[in-house]
Amino acid sequence: YKVIKIVIQNVGPPAASDAFIRANIHVKVGSPFIMQATDDDVRTLRATGLFYDIHVAPKFTNAGVILTYTLLGRPRLVAIRFSGNKKYSDAKLRRKLTSKVGQPLDRFKLFNDVRAIRQMYQKAGYQQTKVVGGPPDVDETAGTATVTFKITESPKVHIARADFIGAHTFSQRKLRHVLKTTRKHW
Secondary structure, eight states: OBEEEEEEEEESSOSSOHHHHHHTOOOOTTSBOOHHHHHHHHHHHHHTTOEEEEEEEEEEOSSOEEEEEEEEEOOEEEEEEEESOOSSOHHHHHHTOSOOTTSBOOHHHHHHHHHHHHHHHHHTTOTTOEEEEOOOEEETTTTEEEEEEEEEOOOOOOOOOOOOTTOOSSOHHHHHHHOSOOOOOO
16 A cells, blocks of 8 residues: 555644644655554654654555544643642642643653652651643643642651661661661650
């Protein structure tokens, strides 16, 4: 089968011009249809950083194959919300985020934001706190997204006792005195 036509469809506001998209597609009209080549095109388009989601749909006809590239541009963040947080205010958590309202949605930044919030809780002694960021609520027609970070706070971890096994040179008391972590007193 040969490629007889390439159709480009944008979902929501276009993230790039058709000329830019066609320049980043290696499959051309008249070339033989190879599915791996379209997979390479998807990887190339994703590498531009302009698209949130890309699908390629081949349609087989008697004359050849019609390829349809459906592209969803990266939506713009319009809101960042938090749920379940009691220890820290929304404003304090928002300061730890790399994702900002008004910027394009970036899954890598969301992943790092989840880690930053989790580390913030862990440093405060809430070791078992769970943080989930998403999935984002995307409005494809408007090209916007809202992210909600769901936080399940755990009780603070307290150390009941610290023992040093095999310590002969220094006493248990001297070793405990050097530790940054102390045990919880009633």
